[in-house]
Amino acid sequence: MKNSAASPETGLRRIWRGRLTRLTAQGQQDGRPVGKKALAVSRFRAADTLIVLAGLAVAFLIGCALFPSWIAPYSPTEMNTAAILQAPSAAHLFGTDYFGRDVFSLVVYGTRDSLLIGISSVIGGVLIGGTLGSIAGYVGGRLDTVIMRVMDVLLTIPGILLALTIAAALGPGLRNLVLAIAISSVPGYARVMRGQIMAIRSRGYIAASHALGAKPRHVLMQHVLPNSAAPLLVMATLGLGSSILAGAGLSFLGLGVLKEIPDWGALLSQGRGYLTVAWWICTFPGLAITVFVLSVNLIGDRWRDAVDPKRKGR
Amino acid sequence: MLQTVIARLVSSLLVIVGSLALVFCIFYLLPGDPVLSMVDPTSVSPEVIENLRHQLGLDRPFHERLLTYFGDMLTGDFGRSLVGSDPVLPKILEQVPSTLLLTAASALVAVVVGVTLGVLSAVRKGGMIDLIARIVGLFGISMPTFWSGILLILIFSVQLRWLPSMGSEGWQTLILPSLALGFVGAGSIVRMVRGSMLDVLNEPFITTLRAKGLREPLIQYKHALRSALIPAITLIGMQIGDMLAGTVIIETVFSRQGIGRILADSIMAKDLPVVQGIVFFTAIVYVGINLLVDLSYAVIDPRIRRKGAR
Numbered sequence: 001m002k003n004s005a006a007s008p009e010t011g012l013r014r015i016w017r018g019r020l021t022r023l024t025a026q027g028q029q030d031g032r033p034v035g036k037k038a039l040a041v042s043r044f045r046a047a048d049t050l051i052v053l054a055g056l057a058v059a060f061l062i063g064c065a066l067f068p069s070w071i072a073p074y075s076p077t078e079m080n081t082a083a084i085l086q087a088p089s090a091a092h093l094f095g096t097d098y099f100g101r102d103v104f105s106l107v108v109y110g111t112r113d114s115l116l117i118g119i120s121s122v123i124g125g126v127l128i129g130g131t132l133g134s135i136a137g138y139v140g141g142r143l144d145t146v147i148m149r150v151m152d153v154l155l156t157i158p159g160i161l162l163a164l165t166i167a168a169a170l171g172p173g174l175r176n177l178v179l180a181i182a183i184s185s186v187p188g189y190a191r192v193m194r195g196q197i198m199a200i201r202s203r204g205y206i207a208a209s210h211a212l213g214a215k216p217r218h219v220l221m222q223h224v225l226p227n228s229a230a231p232l233l234v235m236a237t238l239g240l241g242s243s244i245l246a247g248a249g250l251s252f253l254g255l256g257v258l259k260e261i262p263d264w265g266a267l268l269s270q271g272r273g274y275l276t277v278a279w280w281i282c283t284f285p286g287l288a289i290t291v292f293v294l295s296v297n298l299i300g301d302r303w304r305d306a307v308d309p310k311r312k313g314r
Numbered sequence: 315m316l317q318t319v320i321a322r323l324v325s326s327l328l329v330i331v332g333s334l335a336l337v338f339c340i341f342y343l344l345p346g347d348p349v350l351s352m353v354d355p356t357s358v359s360p361e362v363i364e365n366l367r368h369q370l371g372l373d374r375p376f377h378e379r380l381l382t383y384f385g386d387m388l389t390g391d392f393g394r395s396l397v398g399s400d401p402v403l404p405k406i407l408e409q410v411p412s413t414l415l416l417t418a419a420s421a422l423v424a425v426v427v428g429v430t431l432g433v434l435s436a437v438r439k440g441g442m443i444d445l446i447a448r449i450v451g452l453f454g455i456s457m458p459t460f461w462s463g464i465l466l467i468l469i470f471s472v473q474l475r476w477l478p479s480m481g482s483e484g485w486q487t488l489i490l491p492s493l494a495l496g497f498v499g500a501g502s503i504v505r506m507v508r509g510s511m512l513d514v515l516n517e518p519f520i521t522t523l524r525a526k527g528l529r530e531p532l533i534q535y536k537h538a539l540r541s542a543l544i545p546a547i548t549l550i551g552m553q554i555g556d557m558l559a560g561t562v563i564i565e566t567v568f569s570r571q572g573i574g575r576i577l578a579d580s581i582m583a584k585d586l587p588v589v590q591g592i593v594f595f596t597a598i599v600y601v602g603i604n605l606l607v608d609l610s611y612a613v614i615d616p617r618i619r620r621k622g623a624r
Contacts, residue, residue: 149332150332152329152332153329153332153333153335153336154336156329156330156332156333156336156597156600156601157333157336157337157559157593157596157597157600158555158556158558158559158596158600159556159559160556160559160560160562160563161559161562161593161596164562164577164581165337165340165589165593166340168581168584168586168589169340169341169586241455241456242455245456245458248458248460249458249459249460249563252458252460252563252566253562253563253566253578253581254578254581254582255581265458265460268460268461268464269460272464272567275464275467275468275472275479276472279468279472282461282464282468283464283465283468286457286458286460286461286464286465287461289457289458289461290453290456290457290458290461293455293456293457293458294452294453294456297452297455297456298452301452
């Protein structure tokens with residue numbers, strides 16, 4: 001149908017085309033005649049409110065991580081023996097735990113380590129995975145085979161289990177936890193980057209650049225990498241959610257950072273013992289994890305839709 | 315067809331050998347010293363540590379250790395637990411049925427909820443079901459399993475007292491853990507099925523079918539669904555593997571028996587042979603599931619069936 005302008009359209013063909021368009025439109029919009037523009041605008045507004053809310057939630061939690069003392073009403077280590085296991089109230093928004101600590105303040109102070117683990121492991125994973133994927137995709141040949149087979153092997157162990165195993169082998173601690181989660185996310189980033197590089201490498205403008213006498217290094221840094229980065233960045237945004245979840249999970253199992261101020265996963269794990277008497281200790285740290293991951297995923301989804309023309313209007 | 319099966323089997327075997335080497339490398343090459351994690355270096359003499367190292371064969375060269383390790387694993391000798399010193403393999407096998415049952419139940423939840431919601435939301439795009447599907451999809455991938463598990467316990471065990479919060483006896487104990495674990499898988503599957511179903515519904519062959527005058531349900535549920543399920547099946551295979559791995563958290567939350575629970579306990583006790591054995595076991599199951607997924611393509615997708623090996 002694209003070149004119908006070029007070819008003379010017979011009467012029969014015009015009718016056929018009209019029928020096709022009608023049928024496609026019917027299938028897509030359930031028969032209701034909605035202007036395409038109006039539809040796009042209404043969807044854009046509803047989705048945008050959500051994105052703004054998600055952005056605010058992320059900004060607030062980052063604020064908690066950076067300046068917890070401005071937001072938390074109590075010190076996270078302050079034990080008030082007069083207020084043990086109190087239900088949420090005006091004085092203690094999220095209630096108090098077994099030691100009389102304010103759960104809201106604990107959640108606020110716990111943000112720092114929780115986000116730090118998630119963000120650093122994504123950066124680590126993207127750097128290692130992106131580099132390996134770029135090398136595999138750009139150099140190709142035997143090096144490509146070796147790198148990708150190693151990635152395949154890494155993928156035979158489900159992500160959380162691989163992170164768990166590495167964390168167990170390395171021992172507890174923030175750095176080890178980050179390393180474990182980063183390594184377990186490397187194969188995913190490497191695969192995407194490799195695919196992207198290979199797709200870009202065969203484009204005409206790359207050949208043109210080579211033909212003009214550009215050095216391979218220049219072509220890679222100036223043309224291939226900048227044009228391959230978007231999907232990796234989108235994937236990293238969505239990956240931040242899973243890294244936070246993985247960090248909280250490992251922390252929940254006791255492989256986290258053993259500190260006086262627990263991160264969200266460790267806080268949840270501590271509250272598990274008081275489930276029948278104090279629902280709030282477990283509920284609120286989990287809510288914080290969910291709100292952050294949900295917001296990041298919303299933003300990532302939206303970004304992916306914007307980058308990938310195939311997904312427009314979903 | 316037979317050629318495809320054999321090729322896949324061989325590559326799966328190679329991958330399993332690779333994952334065996336990977337597990338070996340994680341435990342013996344990373345900077346953690348297994349001996350130092352077994353004993354406290356401040357309380358025992360260096361000779362004791364040296365002795366232990368010799369006993370475990372850690373003083374031998376790398377390739378020798380790797381070969382011994384391969385030989386042991388392939389003959390089913392997974393070593394002995396450092397705690398209680400019982401053999402690892404029977405200890406794992408004893409717990410396998412409970413974990414596989416939980417994984418299967420979770421997979422059932424994930425596939426039924428995920429595929430149904432995904433298909434319906436694509437067919438009725440913009441409607442109520444679509445909204446529900448989007449919420450399930452987003453929350454499924456955003457909620458930590460341990461939290462959804464704990465919320466289920468709070469609601470159905472602590473408040474309503476309908477279902478037990480712990481244990482592994484009887485079918486009632488299976489419901490909450492499989493819901494918590496299955497929900498995560500359902501989230502990913504909904505997103506995938508919805509997306510690929512929407513893609514397929516826009517393809518020219520669907521338009522042709524409509525032009526032919528075929529009834530809409532037949533187009534959607536026979537022709538479109540079949541094509542849309544092909545990418546979804548890869549994801550379902552991976553999700554089942556993730557759910558198997560997820561039992562390490564869910565079995566801990568619900569105090570259920572199983573290899574996930576032993577794994578969590580062994581990690582805390584630094585019982586590396588058991589950890590190693592369980593990770594290797596999971597890798598084998600995971601590779602097996604992916605093999606089945608690959609082979610199932612041939613059954614579903616006539617293009618692959620005709621082409622033979624791909």
